[in-house]
Amino acid sequence: MISQEEVTDFVKNGHQHYLPHISIDSVIFGYHDQQLKILLLNWIGYNGWGLPGGFIQRREPLGQAANRIVRERTGLDDLFLQQFYVFGDSPYRLTERSIREFTEKFDLAADVEEGNWLFERTLSIGYFALVDYSKVTVTSDFFTDAHQWCDVNNIPDLLFDHNDVVEKALTTLRQQIYHQPIGYNLLPEKFTLPEIHRLYETILGKELDPRNFSKKLLTLGLIKKLDEQRSIGPHRSPYLYQFEKEAYDFALRQGIVHTY
Amino acid sequence: MISQEEVTDFVKNGHQHYLPHISIDSVIFGYHDQQLKILLLNWIGYNGWGLPGGFIQRREPLGQAANRIVRERTGLDDLFLQQFYVFGDSPYRLTERSIREFTEKFDLAADVEEGNWLFERTLSIGYFALVDYSKVTVTSDFFTDAHQWCDVNNIPDLLFDHNDVVEKALTTLRQQIYHQPIGYNLLPEKFTLPEIHRLYETILGKELDPRNFSKKLLTLGLIKKLDEQRSIGPHRSPYLYQFEKEAYDFALRQGIVHTY
């Protein structure tokens, strides 16, 4: 948690450390309990839910900035993290924001000047991340006081243009799933076929034939069957599988190709 | 052409009209003579080739800015124009640039202050456009004095990180061609099968079986055969085809789908 003074300093002098006019918004997808969820934060002054975001340091590479922002919120590092769009056209992003409104909301010293960097038009670069839900510890900051993992099929009205951002992230993810392997960061190291099967069904929002599905992943060489099983109560024990890291990484780089 | 005074004003006061720290670089693909080319401009002071680019006006929607920038250079409006990546990590983009070097190069009044907006770190949003080469009239400006249409297989060393930008644009274009219809902006309204066939071969850089190719496009319903032929000299007259606008637009929006 940061102090009031630090926030005031951030508002007044943040532009010395961060690039003004550009921010990063991150859609952090987590998978749990057969649901695809995204991390939402409750923004104190605005009294509403929004995405985690942040600014880019003046000398910081972009991807590193996105990684830092996600790390600060989730504690996770070295994720599958992907740029997917720049948002700059919603009414909220086209115009400046009200300084007075802001300082009142956050109970800050009101001597913020006209033209302060935080209140000018700010484009936002959207990144999405795929994380293993259970490994995440969410950290709050001055501007946010609560979080929730929200089912993607049931997103409430979000602040700013964040509903657009989420939607675009989802469509991008669903498109990519056909061309890139997904799952490495969403599943534990060892997983069962039903687990990855449900993951894909959940992401795509439709049913997939279990026989054909496993055939496909095995044919592509993305996963391999282990000699272990997991005990799951009064049912047949499923086998465990693992990603084939080399094939997986190759598919990540090259994509899963189609032809004309 | 703009005057020296206007340029000085742009350097000194441009940040009042444009967003600092962000620019747009555009890769304008043109197709002609069975070659896929991109538009390069010769930058006067730097004495090298680079992409057309520009800044975003403070209240201007992003896509509109990209469109304006392309229009200013090519005279073309209402193009297929697509955002594909944000570049911010090359050494050139991570650090500030030298003011002295710049003012000397352009023979400008040297009283540009430290921290001038043009010399701070600037991210660039990459857009690519597909244009009908023959309709383009290239306009110069103060910073550039020549242009060329350069074959994509033979791109010289470009200024800044523009080689990266071109490469990413090309790979994006080639990926997209499998999932989105291409050609509407590159071909005349009525075209022949061999023409669109060569276009696709050129973009993909490989041969495509003409029989399978036409079958595919017709099956997808993207084009339809007209009852007219074109006379092409001492050879059999090819039939003319037209895009099916509805199917085309639908495919643009939804993508050409594949399944798991």
Add this chain to the structure above:
DNA sequence: CCAAAAGTGTTGGAATTACACCCATGG
């Protein structure tokens, strides 16, 4: 009649879909 380019159909193989029954486990 000839050179150059356009047009067109078939077939074998691969990939994809659809589909249903048996197995293992713990209670």
Add this chain to the structure above:
DNA sequence: CCATGGGTGTAATTCCAACACTTTTGG
């Protein structure tokens, strides 16, 4: 022994890739 969920194979179909000859045209 039963309820629950996991595991697996095959046949029909569709899609894709490979392939070569005939037609048209103007000179």
